[in-house]
Amino acid sequence: MGVKISNEKFFDRVDKGIKDTFMRKAVSEAQSRLEGRKIEVTEELGNWEDWRDLSEEIRQHTLENLDYYLEQFARNVAKQGGHVFFAGNAEEANDYITSVVKKKNAKNIVKSKSMVTEEIGMNEALEEIGCNVVESDLGEWILQLDDHDPPSHIVVPALHKNKEQIRETFNKKRQYDKTSDPDELAKFARQELRKDFLAAEVGITGCNFAVAESGSVSLVTNEGNARLATTLPETQITVMGMERIVPTWKELDILVTMLCRSAVGQKLTSYITGLTATKEQGDVDGPEEFHVVIVDNGRSKILGTKFQSALQCIRCAACINVCPVYRHVGGHSYGSIYPGPIGAVLTPLLEGYEDYKELPFASSLCAACTDACPVKIPLHEQLVEHRRIIVEQEGKSSFGEKLAMKGYAFGASTPSLYQMGIKGAPTFINTIAGKDGDGKGAGPIKLWTDIRNLPKSTGQSFRKWYNNREKGGND
Amino acid sequence: MATGTIQNQDKFLDKIANQLGRKRQTKEVELPAWKKAPQYDVFKGLSMDELLAQFVIQCEKIHANVVVTKMNELEEIFHEVIQKLGGESIVYWNDSRFETYGLTAALTQEKEEGISVHEWKSDLGKKNIEIAERANIGITFSDITLAESGTVVLLSDSGKARSVSLLPQKHLAIIPKSTIVPRMTQASEKIHEISKNEGRTPSCINFISGPSNSADIELRLVVGVHGPVEVTYIVIDDM
Ligand code: SF4
Numbered sequence: 001m002g003v004k005i006s007n008e009k010f011f012d013r014v015d016k017g018i019k020d021t022f023m024r025k026a027v028s029e030a031q032s033r034l035e036g037r038k039i040e041v042t043e044e045l046g047n048w049e050d051w052r053d054l055s056e057e058i059r060q061h062t063l064e065n066l067d068y069y070l071e072q073f074a075r076n077v078a079k080q081g082g083h084v085f086f087a088g089n090a091e092e093a094n095d096y097i098t099s100v101v102k103k104k105n106a107k108n109i110v111k112s113k114s115m116v117t118e119e120i121g122m123n124e125a126l127e128e129i130g131c132n133v134v135e136s137d138l139g140e141w142i143l144q145l146d147d148h149d150p151p152s153h154i155v156v157p158a159l160h161k162n163k164e165q166i167r168e169t170f171n172k173k174r175q176y177d178k179t180s181d182p183d184e185l186a187k188f189a190r191q192e193l194r195k196d197f198l199a200a201e202v203g204i205t206g207c208n209f210a211v212a213e214s215g216s217v218s219l220v221t222n223e224g225n226a227r228l229a230t231t232l233p234e235t236q237i238t239v240m241g242m243e244r245i246v247p248t249w250k251e252l253d254i255l256v257t258m259l260c261r262s263a264v265g266q267k268l269t270s271y272i273t274g275l276t277a278t279k280e281q282g283d284v285d286g287p288e289e290f291h292v293v294i295v296d297n298g299r300s301k302i303l304g305t306k307f308q309s310a311l312q313c314i315r316c317a318a319c320i321n322v323c324p325v326y327r328h329v330g331g332h333s334y335g336s337i338y339p340g341p342i343g344a345v346l347t348p349l350l351e352g353y354e355d356y357k358e359l360p361f362a363s364s365l366c367a368a369c370t371d372a373c374p375v376k377i378p379l380h381e382q383l384v385e386h387r388r389i390i391v392e393q394e395g396k397s398s399f400g401e402k403l404a405m406k407g408y409a410f411g412a413s414t415p416s417l418y419q420m421g422i423k424g425a426p427t428f429i430n431t432i433a434g435k436d437g438d439g440k441g442a443g444p445i446k447l448w449t450d451i452r453n454l455p456k457s458t459g460q461s462f463r464k465w466y467n468n469r470e471k472g473g474n475d
Numbered sequence: 476m477a478t479g480t481i482q483n484q485d486k487f488l489d490k491i492a493n494q495l496g497r498k499r500q501t502k503e504v505e506l507p508a509w510k511k512a513p514q515y516d517v518f519k520g521l522s523m524d525e526l527l528a529q530f531v532i533q534c535e536k537i538h539a540n541v542v543v544t545k546m547n548e549l550e551e552i553f554h555e556v557i558q559k560l561g562g563e564s565i566v567y568w569n570d571s572r573f574e575t576y577g578l579t580a581a582l583t584q585e586k587e588e589g590i591s592v593h594e595w596k597s598d599l600g601k602k603n604i605e606i607a608e609r610a611n612i613g614i615t616f617s618d619i620t621l622a623e624s625g626t627v628v629l630l631s632d633s634g635k636a637r638s639v640s641l642l643p644q645k646h647l648a649i650i651p652k653s654t655i656v657p658r659m660t661q662a663s664e665k666i667h668e669i670s671k672n673e674g675r676t677p678s679c680i681n682f683i684s685g686p687s688n689s690a691d692i693e694l695r696l697v698v699g700v701h702g703p704v705e706v707t708y709i710v711i712d713d714m
Contacts (some may be wrong), residue, residue, distance in 0.1 A: 030694050050513040057509055067488040067498035078479040080675060086487035096482075138700060139691035156691060163692055182692040186700050193701065198608070213668035216680075224641065224687035224702025229678075232604070233639045242491075247506055249670070253663035264690070267533070267624040268659065271702065272682035274666070277479070282597045282633030285604055290479075292560050296487060301538060303494035 002121045003351050005150035006335045011253075017329040021454040023152075023160045027330050030159050034321040037265025038372075045261075055258050056376040058251045059312035062243075063303065069212040069245050070294060076215025079191035080277035082290040090120035093295050097122060097204075097237055098129050100291055104235050106131065106201035110193075112219070112226035113137035114206025115154060115315060116241045116295055118337050119350075122204070133204075134196045136225035137187050142166055145173045152331025152339065155263050155317040160330060192308050193225070203229035207240035208314075209255055210292070213248040216276040217292060220259055222269045230275055236287035238275075242294050243311040249274075255314055258374040262316035306385055310345050310364040311377040317342075319369035319379055329429070334359060341369035341379045345386070353390055517623055518657035523714060526622040526655045530710075533625035537685035538698055540658060540707040541625075549711055550581045556707055557585055557612065560645050564591040566607045567614035569634030576649065576711060597633045604638055613643035617650040623658040624684050627708065630666075631679040640683060646703040647693070648683070651713045 006013055017023065022331055042048040062069055074084040086094035101109065109131050111117065135144040141157040143149045146169045151157030158166070163180040170176035170188060178184045208220045217238050219226040230236050252399050254272075260266045279286030285307045320326050320340030331339035336347040336356065344359040360383045369379040491584065492499045492638045518526060534541040544552040557565070565585065573579045586592040593606045607613060615635070617627035631637055640646050656662060659682070668674040687702030698704065 002538040047513045050511040065504045066503045067491045083479040084481045086483040186697040214676040222702040226482040249663040274680035276676040285638045
């Protein structure tokens with residue numbers, strides 16, 4: 001799939017998002033529930049800020065010494081019989097993965113959820129050499145069956161679909177003839193996918209955190225599909241972004257705690273699985289061959305820059321779940337497999353500004369994301385930094401004016417969005433077209449001020465706004 | 476064991492060091508003393524009984540059934556649980572604790588009552604997996620148990636196969652009360668020690684908290700997806 005999920009223009013994507021009322025309702029409900037659950041389990045700890053400080057410190061230390069920890073990790077994997085491949089970019093990663101698969105003469109591959117394999121377009125590369133690649137995470141499987149519909153959320157990928165649509169997809173693609181009851185749909189997926197697991201020669205997983213001291217990879221899941229993918233096939237390939245590593249099991253504890261609580265409001269997910277190289281002598285299940293592919297693909301150039309802390313991300317989606325802009329436009333509007341605030345920060349870093357220069361402007365800078373982030377990435381400050389760079393590169397007047405004009409024209413021609421604007425919701429239309437929505441005051445000068453005057457975390461007023469929205473329905 | 480390969484490492488790591496504005500780290504990097512340590516505050520100073528009480532409360536939240544029993548009632552309770560789970564077929568670990576806690580005899584009893592009972596045996600190879608895949612109940616022993624999250628930690632070895640807690644419809648984990656600790660922190664420390672002292676970590680460490688589930692469809696909780704649809708814990712008061 002690659003990072004890019006759409007060839008449509010930014011404003012066309014947003015327009016589509018805004019008009020999709022089911023999606024918007026689903027997104028706003030999901031946000032409220034996920035955020036609600038998160039607040040419950042974080043408040044219960046009583047000292048969440050200490051946990052955040054500790055997590056930030058761990059992530060910063062690890063990034064500062066990333067070469068050391070990756071080397072230690074690789075050494076420990078190899079010592080225990082596993083193979084490590086360092087891939088500079090998507091192509092190198094895919095070449096290695098396809099070569100392993102070819103050597104095994106494998107045709108059937110099961111995958112558990114992994115953003116980085118989507119980022120590098122691994123499925124397509126494997127399909128090209130004639131493999132059948134099955135996504136086994138329920139949400140990902142639904143999207144795969146539905147002609148590769150792109151994910152709209154990094155934790156709940158099929159968030160934009162309702163159960164009727166899912167029933168229809170199952171029916172069309174797999175002759176499913178039961179109801180749209182989620183229990184029944186899931187049961188059907190269990191039956192169908194069991195066959196795939198039993199037939200698979202290769203299992204491919206992502207990696208939530210690698211552990212340097214032991215050469216282990218950890219997977220944080222609820223469904224059990226990642227366990228199946230690493231128990232039954234003879235060969236396991238794990239693909240990880242190079243920053244997904246912790247020094248020891250002690251730091252793994254902290255980050256897994258933060259991930260489970262922030263992502264889904266659970267103390268721990270049903271399964272936290274630590275896998276170390278191949279199965280041992282006498283083991284019957286587990287892989288005979290283990291490969292880990294460590295992917296750079298644009299990450300290293302973020303190191304040493306003002307954006308370095310973006311690599312602290314543990315992909316929990318907490319920032320997405322509180323974002324008012326995401327709430328209105330949905331995941332697909334971002335045009336990237338990484339949506340929401342972290343997507344708006346990360347996507348231009350990985351893929352360049354050319355296709356994604358609107359993203360940093362798709363934010364009200366309300367700082368809710370920064371407050372929500374368990375590893376304390378200053379997301380809204382990084383969005384401002386992106387804006388500064390973009391405006392500088394593009395020349396203040398041309399880009400500022402273009403964006404403002406488009407925003408204004410778009411706002412005026414789309415009543416729903418325009419109304420949102422004048423009702424006082426801090427959506428990006430305000431940022432783009434000016435607070436009074438007339439677009440005139442929002443020329444280059446206004447934009448420039450917005451960029452220069454970094455608003456402080458609005459805390460109270462954001463929450464007030466957020467709660468009011470709950471009462472005011474789903475517009 | 477044959478060592479694995481490492482490819483493309485230097486170019487990759489040099490680039491990282493370069494971006495960080497320094498040479499490659501050649502000396503051991505010492506972990507700093509972290510400024511905060513909130514993980515040790517959780518359930519600090521709780522007695523074993525209080526930890527057990529917390530464990531039971533949490534199990535309810537994660538849809539795991541839990542029964543607490545004394546040594547002398549174990550056999551009876553075990554039989555009841557097997558009945559409740561629908562009997563039929565059992566696969567269990569090759570683990571000396573079954574003998575220690577008198578469960579080998581209990582399982583023989585079940586067998587005599589017509590339930591198919593299989594102990595995981597390495598030398599049977601893949602046949603074990605087929606049996607586990609068709610089994611109704613898989614039985615394991617917890618190595619470390621986490622009060623905060625209702626979790627059993629299973630460290631794999633040749634007799635303690637991954638499949639037993641994964642492939643059957645239902646998972647039954649036996650928990651000696653003495654294995655209960657406050658949270659993942661204490662378990663991680665143990666694993667840290669194992670990997671430091673033994674130079675090898677068990678190939679599969681599972682932290683299991685209740686049945687498999689998903690919220691991928693309209694964010695509604697579905698219990699039982701790819702892993703077991705039901706999880707039951709029997710806690711034995713062994714202290
Ligand atoms: S940026 Fe922070 S809040 Fe957002 S996904 Fe990453 S870790 Fe989670």
